[in-house]
Amino acid sequence: MNLNDLIKEFGTNQHYEKKTHVFLQGDEDQFLYVIQEGVLKAYYNDVEGKEYIKSFLFSGDNIASTQALNQGKCSFSLLCLEDTRLIKLPYSKVREAASKNLELANAIIELLMSFAMKKEQREYELLCLSAEQRYEKLLKNSPNIFQQITQNNIARYLGITPVALSRIKHK
Amino acid sequence: MNLNDLIKEFGTNQHYEKKTHVFLQGDEDQFLYVIQEGVLKAYYNDVEGKEYIKSFLFSGDNIASTQALNQGKCSFSLLCLEDTRLIKLPYSKVREAASKNLELANAIIELLMSFAMKKEQREYELLCLSAEQRYEKLLKNSPNIFQQITQNNIARYLGITPVALSRIKHK
């Protein structure tokens, strides 16, 4: 059994319209989502309502709140920036299947390893790079992102305000 | 087979003296380390030599460079702040064993999941909190750290200069 088999057996297809949420910060949501089509943003809100964007998601990406999977509440919200199709997979089924099937367990290891590497990379960028360096890096690694994501959202992803990003661009 | 069995079979005990490195940024090092005793810092250096501290490690913690495990070179250095005893485990053996043993594969899933959660937490702090908020949080969650780690190092972990941390403290 591999991940695709698991998805076929336990996954359900979901459709979300642009501007609707898959889940909200604070929700209980023990599902793993695999994006089939669409664009989403995962973001935090602080107590004053200020927004901080964790990541953008495109077809092929997958996402879940590790907090929610393990303790209970989602630490962030997931919003569709475009109409989105995704597969929703109960995490309990994933763990259950992994505990019984070696091939699947190893597929989950691959998945978690690549997730861990992405998070470590982001940690590096936020810790070691200036806003301007993070912008340059994004421009280099994901030049297409600027066609799909507003500058407003990109700024919040880089950890700065839209005003600051506008300033960085024009110099 | 579980992680302890694996460690017994393939792990080697190592001793490092204070101020010596386990590995350096740029090294190839396909090992997983489990700290038995000691205090270490994992840190990045940028091109100008400036230091950014990724994490501190204490007994019971484990560490590896995910970059090095998967592509080749360590993205950071690992330095002993105190005399350290640790167990060194070849990553190839871990993967080999996981591919053959269900119980172990599931133990690795646990390990990676907790690693992913820690990285996600750090991402949150760097993205959403101010330096002062990060300091308050550290003070609350790890009050003992201030006995083991110099303020200099804590500042670099928080993503600010020692001068800035001294200012934050005295207000």
Added chain:
DNA sequence: TCAATTTTTTAACCTCGGTTAACGATTAGA
């Protein structure tokens, strides 16, 4: 114990990015 080293503090000055606000430009809906 004393000198050398390291760590922490303080001060002056500077830069980057935040805040607010106003104004175009663009997009989306009716």
Added chain:
DNA sequence: TCTAATCGTTAACCGAGGTTAAAAAATTGA
């Protein structure tokens, strides 16, 4: 097509944190 939102830009002002340097405090080692 026209109107209302949304988005991006620009400017003025402010504050957090960086830089440099020097001094004070603490630690280390001979």
